[in-house]
Amino acid sequence: xxxxxxxxxxxxxxxxxxxxxxxxxxxxxxxxxxxxxxxxxxxxxxxxxxxxxxxxxxxxxxxxxxxxxxxxxxxxxxxxxxxxxxxxxxxxxxxxxxxxxxxxxxxxxxxxxxxxxxxxxxxxxxxxxxxxxxxxxxxxxxxxxxxxxxxxxxxxxxxxxxxxxxxxxxxxxxxxxxxxxxxxxxxxxxxxxxxxxxxxxxxxxxxxxxxxxxxxxxxxxxxxxxxxxxxxxxxxxxxxxxxxxxxxxxxxxxxxxxxxxxxxxxxxxxxxxxxxxxxxxxxxxxxxxxxxxxxxxxxxxxxxxxxxxxxxxxxxxxxxxxxxxxxxxxxxxxxxxxxxxxxxxxxxxxxxxxxxxxxxxxxxxxxxxxxxxxxxxxxxxxxxxxxxxxxxxxxxxxx
Amino acid sequence: xxxxxxxxxxxxxxxxxxxxxxxxxxxxxxxxxxxxxxxxxxxxxxxxxxxxxxxxxxxxxxxxxxxxxxxxxxxxxxxxxxxxxxxxxxxxxxxxxxxxxxxxxxxxxxxxxxxxxxxxxxxxxxxxxxxxxxxxxxxxxxxxxxxxxxxxxxxxxxxxxxxxxxxxxxxxxxxxxxxxxxxxxxxxxxxxxxxxxxxxxxxxxxxxxxxxxxxxxxxxxxxxxxxxxxxxxxxxxxxxxxxxxxxxxxxxxxxxxxxxxxxxxxxxxxxxxxxxxxxxxxxxxxxxxxxxxxxx
Numbered sequence: 001x002x003x004x005x006x007x008x009x010x011x012x013x014x015x016x017x018x019x020x021x022x023x024x025x026x027x028x029x030x031x032x033x034x035x036x037x038x039x040x041x042x043x044x045x046x047x048x049x050x051x052x053x054x055x056x057x058x059x060x061x062x063x064x065x066x067x068x069x070x071x072x073x074x075x076x077x078x079x080x081x082x083x084x085x086x087x088x089x090x091x092x093x094x095x096x097x098x099x100x101x102x103x104x105x106x107x108x109x110x111x112x113x114x115x116x117x118x119x120x121x122x123x124x125x126x127x128x129x130x131x132x133x134x135x136x137x138x139x140x141x142x143x144x145x146x147x148x149x150x151x152x153x154x155x156x157x158x159x160x161x162x163x164x165x166x167x168x169x170x171x172x173x174x175x176x177x178x179x180x181x182x183x184x185x186x187x188x189x190x191x192x193x194x195x196x197x198x199x200x201x202x203x204x205x206x207x208x209x210x211x212x213x214x215x216x217x218x219x220x221x222x223x224x225x226x227x228x229x230x231x232x233x234x235x236x237x238x239x240x241x242x243x244x245x246x247x248x249x250x251x252x253x254x255x256x257x258x259x260x261x262x263x264x265x266x267x268x269x270x271x272x273x274x275x276x277x278x279x280x281x282x283x284x285x286x287x288x289x290x291x292x293x294x295x296x297x298x299x300x301x302x303x304x305x306x307x308x309x310x311x312x313x314x315x316x317x318x319x320x321x322x323x324x325x326x327x328x329x330x331x332x333x334x335x336x337x338x339x340x341x342x343x344x345x346x347x348x349x350x351x352x353x354x355x356x357x358x359x360x361x362x363x364x365x366x367x368x369x370x371x372x373x374x375x376x377x378x379x380x381x382x383x384x385x386x387x388x389x390x391x392x393x394x395x396x397x398x399x
Numbered sequence: 400x401x402x403x404x405x406x407x408x409x410x411x412x413x414x415x416x417x418x419x420x421x422x423x424x425x426x427x428x429x430x431x432x433x434x435x436x437x438x439x440x441x442x443x444x445x446x447x448x449x450x451x452x453x454x455x456x457x458x459x460x461x462x463x464x465x466x467x468x469x470x471x472x473x474x475x476x477x478x479x480x481x482x483x484x485x486x487x488x489x490x491x492x493x494x495x496x497x498x499x500x501x502x503x504x505x506x507x508x509x510x511x512x513x514x515x516x517x518x519x520x521x522x523x524x525x526x527x528x529x530x531x532x533x534x535x536x537x538x539x540x541x542x543x544x545x546x547x548x549x550x551x552x553x554x555x556x557x558x559x560x561x562x563x564x565x566x567x568x569x570x571x572x573x574x575x576x577x578x579x580x581x582x583x584x585x586x587x588x589x590x591x592x593x594x595x596x597x598x599x600x601x602x603x604x605x606x607x608x609x610x611x612x613x614x615x616x617x618x619x620x621x622x623x624x625x626x627x628x629x630x631x632x633x634x635x636x637x638x639x640x641x642x643x644x645x646x647x648x649x650x651x652x653x654x655x656x657x658x659x660x661x662x663x664x665x666x667x668x669x670x671x672x673x674x675x676x677x678x679x680x681x682x683x684x685x686x687x688x689x690x691x692x693x694x695x
Contacts (some may be wrong), residue, residue, distance in 0.1 A: 038609065042511060044520040190664055209556040221621040222609070226414040227660045230407050247522040248621045254616045258533065280617050296501045372605045 001235075023062050029075035031067060033058065033329060033341045034098045035108035035322065037142060039083035042247075045276065045314075046142055050322040052313025053141075054107060057326035060307060067330045069367040070337030077239040077326065084109050088117035095121075099136040104338065104348035107148035107325050110318075112192045115155075122152035134149035135346075137353040139329075141322035144197045144270065155344075156356045158167065158321045158369070159294035160170065160379040161271055162197050163204075164305075168397050169267070169291045169383060170204040173239075177375065180264055181268070184237035185215035186252050187294040188244035197269055198243035205241070213237050218248055225255040233261045241267040242288075246274065250281035257284050265289065273384055273391055274316050282389040294320035294365060295393050301365040320365050328362050406659075408539045411657040417545035419653020420552040421614055424607035426645030427556065427628055427631030428600040433641035436598045438488065438499045443604055444626035446483055449510045450476035450601070451618055453610030455523055458478075465613070472609035479510075485595050488520015496610035502555040507627065514610045514620045525612030547612040550617040556602055556646055562599070572596060590624045632676050638686025647687055 003379035035054045039047035057076040061067060066076045073230065082098070087280035098106045109115050123133035133238070139156040140148065144353040149157045183205045202212055213235040216228035229252065232240065238258070240263040242249050248272035249272050256262075266288040273290040294317040296305045304323050305315035313319055332355035333340070338348045359371045370378035425444055432440045463471075486525035487502040532543025563569035574582035575592045583589055611626065612618040633652055637644030652672065659668040679686060 029656045038662050040515060042515065042520040042619065044515050121665055219665055221619075221625045222665075223615050223622065223625070224414065224418050224657065227407075227657055228665075230410065234403065234407075247617060247621055250522065250524075251615055259540075276521045280524050 006205050010101045010348065011161065018378060020227070021298075022042040027074050027223070029069065029340065030078050031069070031132040031333065032078045033326065034082065034101075034103050034106050035141075036082040036094045036098070036106060036108035038292055039081065040087035042086050043086050043110055046123045047081070047083065049107070049140055049308070049313040049316065051079070052064055052108065052311035053308045053315065053319035053322035054079045054081065054326055055311045056307035056313075058345045061211035061326065061330055068334050070339040076190065077330070084111075084114055086111040086114060086116050090113075092121055093119045095136070095138065096134070099134055102342050102345050104137070104340070104341075105329060105352045106136070107141055107322060107329075108141045109140065110137070112143040112148065112196075113138050113316075115143035115148050115226075116136060116145070116151070116192075116220050117328055117382070119148060119151035119155040122151050123338045126153045135353075136349055138174060138355060139325055141325055142318040144193050144318075146200070147374075147376075153278045153357070153375070154353055156375045158254050158362075158377045158379075159219050160270070160317060160321075160381055161265060161376065162291075163200050164173055164378065165270065165293075165381050166204045166289035168381070170201075170210070171291070172395065172397065173265070174208045177265065180238040181209075181211060182213045182235070182237045183210045183239040183241055184213050184232050184263070186240065187215060188215050188220050188248050189217040190219045191245065191314075193246065193271065194243045194269060198241075201267070205239075210239065218244070220245065220248060222251065226259070228252065229255040229259050232256070233259055235368060236261070237263055238389055239265045239267060243269045244272070245269065246272050246276035246280055249283065251278060252283035253281050253288075258393045270317060273284060275314055278386065278389055278391070282386065285386045287385060287387070288396060289383055289385045290391075291381050291383050292391075293317045293381045295382055295384055295391055297382070297396075304365050324362065328356070328359070331362070332356055332359070338343040382384065408661055409537055409660065411661045412654045413539060413541060414545070414694065415657030416650045416654040417542060417549055418614055419541040419650040419656075420545065420549045420647075421607060422626075422629045422633045422652055423646045423649025424555060424603060425608060425630035427635040427642055428604045428607065429630045430637065430640055430642060430645045431559070431600045431603075432596060434635065434642075435572055436488070436491070436493070436593055438496070439503065439629075439631075440483065440487070440597075440600075441503040441627060442483055442487065442498065442510055443503075443600070444630050445510040445514075445578065445599065445623040446479045447476060447508045447604035447608035448611070448618065448622050448626065449514055449608070450479050450605035451525065451612045452518065452523070453479075454513050454605070454609060455525060455612075455618065458516065463526075465528045468526050469528075469606065469609045469613070473605040475597045476605020477602040480604060481594060483601070484597035488593065488597070489590070491668050496660070498621060498628055501682045505656070507623065511620055511623045514623075518620070520620055522617045522621075523615060525609075525618050526625040527613035529614065530613070545614055548614055551606065551610060552646065552649075555606060556642060559599075559603070559642060568592075568595060634671065634686075635676060636679050636686055637687040641686065641688035644686055644688030 035046040058079050066074045082094045084094045102320040123131045123135050149155045176197045187198040202262045216231050268288045268290040296302045308315040335353040336351040367380040383394045384391040385394040428443050444475030451472045453475040454468050487506045527544045529543030529547045534541040554566045571587045633648040659671045
């Protein structure tokens, strides 16, 4: 009898405790933001940095009270990050998986080839009943190839415009180094971003009166550059522009040093303004100028860099974009009164898309970021150069 | 073609031949395992790069002299080689040729992912010896670091041949390679010989990984797959099971690669190397130095 009374009392106590806890947990709402990108393979570092940036920004927002939902409730942000292996099919599969949940937006991907294919499965034009494409908003943080957001009205990007960056850089070089007349290119031919950006560099160099005296090509996994650098040496250019990622950028720079190729100026690809280049070939990269949309030069940027580092990432132009995106999403959730409930998923996705499309300006770590009608960002940028084993700001163009 | 073009072609070929030493070292490993077990170890190049990475990571934060880093790479290579044998061969039915092939493919991917997860895929600078030495011969330049790799490759080949033809282990290895049943009847442990073969090829692989890193000046997980392909091409062209063949084919492939790069550009370069592979497979399947048949 005593046992039964004890059991009954315990049950009542548990029920009472549950009834006290239940309202509190009901108020404690969470909004899950799902990021995706490369977290395996040779571009894993991009995914690691993006995930760290998303988590860092979410933590900052949560510390400040979280996000206000459409029904007035406060919610905390949680971040989930999925791996697409920088593979288009996996990227599509990951997004279909995210879209089958309560998620109303996704952040990613890392690679332009994934973004290009992925944006292709989204509904091209909103409201087109004949288009059965996925109606799910995606905002890209890293994929940098020009013009990708045009593919679908559900696709958005917060990546810098490389066209604007190199246009500005070459115009600046013309004023600062009028004595430089010729340029030679080195391009990683089998990587979409490097290849496309080299086209931008070349066009802007010519537009600013530089004579392109040739170009050498190599592949992403190449190990020898002697033939390419010898071609470069014969052209004897004033400027060498290398549109390649850190591994081959360093390979080419080391070969240039061996063969005594010393151009008056070196220009690099945006993605190479990272710690990897300095880890691989700081000495050979000394002086290389790269335009970038991130450097810890403002209090916000410094804080972001510190927070991202706490989550095991490194803040660069790509992960800084991811950091900014979380704040953009918070603003859109609040302005569009997104409910974040299982029964409002479809409506929340539409609201999120409308909110992102309506943005004319967002707050960035280096200043205000403009938004274009084709859902791209116009980000402030600056030029950095490698000096003494670190990246230092060389010049900040007026925005 | 003017004189400068001629000089550039010769220089390109010379650079390629010297760099081909790293292919040759990898080819030796592939060919030795095939010679002994008649199996392909597709994880060999990845394990070699893994060994080089391990040597770098163990010395992380310490400015170790390059020879010590290379030595550690060889030791790590031997250890990884032994592990590869245990994981991908020891308990896999050897009678089924596909079983070990697939297990080594799996191991290749696994080693690659371990490297990627350990380093986030970030390229790391690798030390080199004689990297600032350039030997000038008229209009031509020869890289000191690649000449060192070349000499080391030749040394490895000589030591390996001495091991195979002047030691009891070598005798046992050859016996297992040629007549495994008879060798076993004579009291030779096939498992032990096979395991030691993997350790020895692992040591060479570690050296190959270190030399590749030294020649490029960096290590990246990007290297595993292309080096696996190059190693296989070298093994086929040199003759499966032939150590001198692997050396010659490594140098040949390195030289031709640069020649095609010079003549046809990067987009066609690998095409011609693949055509060369098919030419060998069709017209000389035994390769340049096919060993005489001896196994039952």
